[in-house]
Amino acid sequence: MNLEMFRRDGLQKVLKSILNCQRTGVMGLARGILVEFKPSASPTLVDPVSSPSNNNTSDSKKKSSEAALILVRHGESLWNEKNLFTGCVDVPLTKKGVEEAIEAGKRISNIPVDMIYTSALIRAQMTAMLAMTQHRRKKVPIIMHNESEQARSWSQIFSEDTMKQSIPVITAWQLNERMYGELQGLNKQETADRYGKEQVHVWRRSYDIPPPNGESLEMCAERAVAYFRDQIEPQLQAGKNVMIAAHGNSLRSIIMYLDKLTSQEVISLELSTGIPMLYIFKEGKFIRRGSPVGPTEAGVYAYTRTLAQYRQKLDEMLH
Numbered sequence: 533m534n535l536e537m538f539r540r541d542g543l544q545k546v547l548k549s550i551l552n553c554q555r556t557g558v559m560g561l562a563r564g565i566l567v568e569f570k571p572s573a574s575p576t577l578v579d580p581v582s583s584p585s586n587n588n589t590s591d592s593k594k595k596s597s598e599a600a601l602i603l604v605r606h607g608e609s610l611w612n613e614k615n616l617f618t619g620c621v622d623v624p625l626t627k628k629g630v631e632e633a634i635e636a637g638k639r640i641s642n643i644p645v646d647m648i649y650t651s652a653l654i655r656a657q658m659t660a661m662l663a664m665t666q667h668r669r670k671k672v673p674i675i676m677h678n679e680s681e682q683a684r685s686w687s688q689i690f691s692e693d694t695m696k697q698s699i700p701v702i703t704a705w706q707l708n709e710r711m712y713g714e715l716q717g718l719n720k721q722e723t724a725d726r727y728g729k730e731q732v733h734v735w736r737r738s739y740d741i742p743p744p745n746g747e748s749l750e751m752c753a754e755r756a757v758a759y760f761r762d763q764i765e766p767q768l769q770a771g772k773n774v775m776i777a778a779h780g781n782s783l784r785s786i787i788m789y790l791d792k793l794t795s796q797e798v799i800s801l802e803l804s805t806g807i808p809m810l811y812i813f814k815e816g817k818f819i820r821r822g823s824p825v826g827p828t829e830a831g832v833y834a835y836t837r838t839l840a841q842y843r844q845k846l847d848e849m850l851h
């Protein structure tokens with residue numbers, strides 16, 4: 533097997549020819565340097581530390597009894613700082629937003645993360661990457677590129693060990709902030725002066741009334757919650773610990789689903805930038821274990837036994 537074969541036949545074909553040569557022991561070589569990706573799914577990574585029961589291969593197939601779900605709104609963005617309606621405009625974090633993302637990482641540094649989902653917008657992706665610089669497990673978050681066959685094949689990783697030290701990051705437009713239509717780029721105060729405070733409050737915080745040519749929270753929920761249910765919840769059911777870095781409204785709609793809030797209750801839900809929230813997914817149910825109201829270590833996470841065991845294994849592994 534040589535580089536020419538890779539160039540000519542592409543990785544998948546070469547891998548298949550290797551896997552068919554089991555008797556020659558090439559299989560061992562294959563396992564050593566190649567990790568086959570299934571185009572539809574992200575690579576499955578199981579962190580031997582993340583689920584205490586996963587201390588041997590036979591256990592690694594067992595679904596763990598619970599999984600952690602971390603939600604975090606992006607840190608302050610440059611347009612948050614200017615008090616502009618942002619929506620789906622793709623602006624980066626401010627220096628303060630960077631600091632908030634790093635602080636968020638400190639708060640989740642002892643909580644297992646096997647997969648990360650972000651929106652397609654840079655402020656959410658920056659928040660996730662910066663937060664993970666603080667994680668004690670020191671795994672490397674890697675943005676998966678599945679937008680084309682070439683993107684997939686050119687971003688492949690050829691080492692199983694390296695894969696085990698990585699966390700797949702899946703970006704999804706469905707997790708984007710609600711599209712604020714003709715308000716995007718307008719100053720929130722000027723908009724209130726122009727259209728009236730009450731009208732702006734209706735556009736910002738009603739459930740089913742969209743801003744001019746924009747999305748209502750209900751419309752945002754239709755895409756964000758559908759994506760959560762179809763793509764993220766199955767990973768939690770498989771025992772994967774997940775972090776979602778997204779936006780004020782796309783996360784409000786997901787929390788409405790998790791906490792079974794009514795359209796009236798969700799109106800008063802506000803999320804601070806860069807404050808992580810923790811849920812435990814257990815037996816098909818979501819239990820909130822921390823609130824953005826109490827941004828202190830104790831206030832945000834009431835540890836479960838599994839999380840305490842994970843932290844203990846981290847302590848052992850790192851000392």
Ligand SMILES: O=C(O)[C@H](O)COP(=O)(O)O
Nearest residue numbers: 616617618619709736780
């Ligand atoms: O998109 C924006 O302007 C903010 O991220 C959220 O705005 P809102 O708090 O007014 O919904």
